[in-house]
Amino acid sequence: FPAKLLLIDDILGSLIYERQELLLEYLKKCKNKDMSIIIISDDLKHLFTISDRILVLYQGKQLATRTTSETTPREIVELIVGTNLKAQVTPVIWAFENYHAAQKQTEELKQTQKVLRQSLREQDSLNRQLFERLRNQVDALDQLNLALQDANRRLVTEREAERKSLARELHDQVIQDLLSYTYQLEEIETRGFSDTNENEMQEIRDGLRNVVSTLRQTCSDLRPPTLDSHGLSAAIPSLVHQWSKISGLKFSLDIDPELGRLPETIELSVFRIIQEGLSNVRKHAQATSVNLTLRRRSNASLLVTLTDDGKGMIAPVNLAVLQEEKHFGLVDISERVSLLGGALQVTSKPRGGTEIKIEIPSPYPTL
Structure with missing residues (x-):
């Protein structure tokens, strides 16, 4: 009898790219013959090419089942990572896509090397050149793998740091304040309510309002509600006002009145970049004043310029050195800009200070 069920347990990754394509074509033919196929893989491109449904597992337990035509790679990555924060999900998607693209490129180069070895006597000079190119590509792939591993470690570390900070803030401030007000209310209840308790009750009311305000600020830090409702034109002034209040620095803000709305992913990324x-x-800057401008250019791209009058930076700015020294601020900004297909320029001003200029291309090709 013909087989009714075919189980593929994560073997695609061990095949060269050409054989992967051949196997996928064969599986499509089996699928058209009403054969059931179960594929275990972390290659989203393969899964979305052939599957009808996707099952996400964690430690052997089912997290979710999605119909392929009704989901997206981003949603699947969100389920794998365990969060829907785009600042954390986007680097993982970038890692998946770049790793498999690099794997394909390496396989193609290995095939080229194999062919060249067969004609080594006739094309010895060309072979040596391409072999050197292959070695450079392999080195670049190794560096990419190290960068991906480092990005993944930073993602996990930052996520745990955020959770720890949130837990500490809730425990040390909000919960302790609520417990204090609870004890005060219990004490008043024990003594019995009277006109003399009015001042104490008012203090408790004010304290509870401060707790509510703290919780609102915490929620705003996690996800600014103004950004979803009104876009960057409203969210950035709110961010700048709060930042200036905390830092005590003078601030000049200039937002293009024609800025308008952008897709959610771009608005959130730009907000995080400015943040x-x-x-x-x-x-780090030791500045006394800061200037921020957001402009729409004639080609509809978004130009963000952040300038301070601080001590400046050593030119040219080397992101690799900053990453080795565990200064991830500009590195994170560079990664976000790269994911948006934009350009980043960091310069030190002659009289001190730093200027960060970022250009994000328009997501609308007709503009």
Whole structure:
């Protein structure tokens, strides 16, 4: 009898790219013959090419089942990572895509090397050149793998740091405040309510309002609600006002009145880029004033310029050195800009200070 079920347990990754394509074509033919196929793989491209449904597992337990035509690679990555924060999900998607693209490129180069070895006597000079190219590509792939591993470690570390910070803030401030007000209310209840308790009750009311305000600020830090409702034109002034209040620095903000709305992913990424840039200024620049401008250019791209009058940076700025020294602020900004297909320019001003200029291309090709 013909087989009714075929199980493929993560073997695609061990095949060269050409054989992967041949196997996928064969599986498509089996699928058209009403054969059931179960594929275990982390290659989203393969899964979305052939599957009808995707099952996400964690430690052997089912997390979710999705119909392939009704989901996206981003949603699947969100389920794998365990969060829907785009600042954390986007680097993982970038890692998946670049790793498999690099794997394909390496396989193609290995095939080229094999052919050249067969004609070594006739094309010895060309073979040596291509072999050197292959070695450079393999070195680049090794560096990419190391960078991906480092990005993954930073992603996990930052996520745990955020959770730890949130837990500490809730425990040390909000929960302790609520417990204190609970004890005060119990004490008043024990003594019995009277007109003399009115001042104490008012203090408790004010304290509870402060707790609510703290929780609102915490929620805003996790996901600024103004950004979803009104876009960058409203969210950035709110961010700048809060930052200036905390840092005590003078601030000049200039937002193009024609800025308009952008897709959610771009708006959130730009917001996080500006947030990280301001954090760098407060921590390292030793500045007294800061200037931020957001402009739409004639080609509809978004131009963001952040300038401070601080001590400046050593030119040219070397992101690899900054990463080795565990200064990830500009590195994170560079990664976010790269994921948006944009350009980043960091310069030190002659009289001191730093200028960060970022250009994000328009997502609308007709503009």
